[in-house]
Amino acid sequence: MLSVYFDERIDDTINSNVIALKNRLIQMKINGIDAVTSTYHTVSVYYDGLQVDREILMKMIKDQCESESPNHEFESGLVIIPVLYDGEDIKRVANHCGISVEEVVNRHSNAVYRIYMLGFSPGFPYFGGMNQSIATPRLKTPRLKIEAGSVGIADRQTGIYPIESPGGWNLIGRTPLKLFDPTNQCPFLLASGQMVRFMPIDHKEFTRISETGGRTYAREN
Amino acid sequence: MLARIEIVSPGLLSSIQDRGRYGGLDYGVSESGAMDIFAYDCANEIVGNQKGAPAIEILNGSFKGLVLGKAIICVTGALTEMKINSVKVRLWENYLLNKGDVIELESCEAGIRNYLAVQGDWYGLDKFLDSYSTDVKAKIGGLAGRNLMRGDVLTVEWELKAVKRKLATFDDPYFRQMKCGIKDVRVLLGPQEEAFTFEGITAFFKGGYEMTTMSNRMGLRLKGQMIEHIESPDLLSDSIPFGAIQIPGDGQPIVMMADRQTTGGYTKIGTVVSTDLPVLAQTRPGELIRFVKIELDELKKIDSERAGRMNMPIQKKEETEILSSSQFTVIVNNRQYELLVEELGTV
Known part of the structure; x- marks a missing residue:
């Protein structure tokens, strides 16, 4: 694997440049490359050393890094993620922050979040942009089983569990959308670089979206 | 023809794997x-x-499997006693098996993982993002996204064609290392070698590290002399390649393997070269791993060892001559026979 490291910071501009570099490398369709991935601040190229010469590949990557006209491809619009705010820990979060449950919902849903990267488990988005007034420490004892679709807060971050897993996040709600659905032609709902907003919904709406397969979501321009 | 094998005992853990899934790494x-x-x-x-x-x-x-329909199989990997219908047979060779034959793998004398291949196209497996590999956590690939269980029947469709009976690769360091309780694996420093003290890096290359029983397909957890960080063991999450050596706060290395998570926030002192990953994969708990430092300019030569290893069977002259026919070992009434099948032209 060859990696390009940008400044080690969580920063929108750095992350945009990272994703633009990743996209340019993917578009080159270089033989012998298995995957190109990105994180907050890095781009990594997985390659087979028997199929592609490391030096040549490094030169190609360097050329792309120095490319004068960065080909920024911003995701247009906003991904709306409907959330039923009925999580087991939403009162705990409200108490911790000294505000009402309604205000937790307000502050969580009145923000635009950037997806810096996907990692940790299939389709898991690393969001940035949470209102820091609702930051809440993780649970002291993690739960053994958290349902897919659960929306939580852990310290200064918010996230969604795409698959059932153990975890110590404060659960504030759940989305009927499937972030990871291996049976779908597009198995991942989200991608790095996208902007996201949470929309509060009621039980009826939750059920309605669930019944349509959890794959319909609105986009605002 | 349909080759069918019933899993009578999957042993500790058996799963369907292939060369891996790259389409979901991002x-x-x-x-x-x-x-x-x-x-x-x-x-x-x-x-x-x-x-x-x-x-x-x-x-x-x-492991124990029962053949329900004629199949050509081969088992490679760990030095394990293998039996067909209670007759001891060699690994790294192919066998033509008939209905009712029983394949058994007993305990491993050296190494820990075996591979059972069956000639033909597999039926009824889940393919996700271009790979059949089982990922139990995501419940994808293989047989219904899970490990194999007693009673599972695997089906492979095939027709008799030319095959190589065996490969002559036993002089490769891979085999010597498998039998050795101390394994030398080559490591390229980085990407975060500057996060460690001079003493930390010296300790890493000097001491051997024992593989613990906490190791699995995600990572090999090792214990030995502590590897000291200058400051924090954590960093902003980056990508983790196969063979990356993470050093968490306790200073004990974890070598990240096939089922590792794609990203992580522990400092990585180095990466094991691809050529030596098979040796690592065959390490048993209690055995020692010694990390050997290499320089970047040695990488090409090390890669070519791997290329040579895999090309050997194709380039060998006597092997190509067999390609007009097929040789198998068959077992009838507890006796082994070498069987030669020659292709005849159409009449």
Whole structure:
């Protein structure tokens, strides 16, 4: 694997440049490359050393890094993620922050979040942009089983569990959308670089979206 | 023809694997795939499959399979006593088995993973993002996204074609290392070598590290002399390649393997070269791993060892001569016979 490291910071501009570099490398369709991935601040190229010469590949990557006209491809619009705010820990979060449950919902849903990267488990988005007034420490004892679709807060971050897993996040709600659905032609709902907003919904709406397969979501321009 | 094999005992852990899944690496889906890619590739090569066909990865022997329909199979990997109908047979060779034959792997004398390949196209397996590899966490690939269980029946469609009976690769360091309780694996420093003290890096290359029982397909947890960080063991999450050596706060290395998560926030002192990953995959708990430092300019030569290892069977002259016919070992009434099948032209 060859990696390009940008400044080690969580920063929108750095992350945009990272994703633009990743996209340019993917578009080159270089033989012998298995995957190109990105994180907050890095781009990594997985390659087979028997199929592609490391030096040549490094030169190609360097050329792309120095490319004068960065080909920024911003995701247009906003991904709306409907959330039923009925999580087991939403009162705990409200108490911790000294505000009402309604205000937790307000502050969580009145923000635009950037997806810096996907990692940790299939389709898991690393969001940035949470209102820091609702930051809440993780649970002291993690739960053994958290349902897919659960929306939580852990310290200064918010996230969604795409698959059932153990975890110590404060659960504030759940989305009927499937972030990871291996049976779908597009198995991942989200991608790095996208902007996201949470929309509060009621039980009826939750059920309605669930019944349509959890794959319909609105986009605002 | 339909080859069918019923799993009578999957042993400790058996799963369907191939060369791994790359299509989801940027979306948090693990690479998965065979831990020992060399043994896995050889098993497919020996039964005459295309590179990348699914195979069964078996952990620590104690496997039993019952043949329900004629099949050509091969087992490679760990030094394990293998029996067909209670007759001891060699690994790294192919066998033509008939209905009612029983394949057994007993305990491993050296190494820990075996690969069972079956000639033909596998039926009824889940393919996700171009790979059949089982990922239990994401419940994808293989047989319904899970490990194999007693009673599972695997089906492979095939027709008799030319195959190589065996590969002559036993002089490769891979085999010497498998039998040795101390394994030397070569490591390229970085990407975060500057996060460690001089003493930390010296300790890493000086002491051997013992593999603990906490190791699995995700990572090998090792213990030995502590590797000291200058400051924090944590960093902003970056990508983790196969063979990356993470050093968390306790200073004990974890070598990240096939089922590792795609990203992580621990400092990585180095990466084991691809050529030596099969040796690592065959390490048993209690055995020692010694890290040997290499420089970047040695990488090409080390890669070519791997290329030579895999090309050997194709380039060998006597092997290509067999390509007009097929040789198998068959077992009838507890006696082994070498069987030669020659292709005849159409009449």
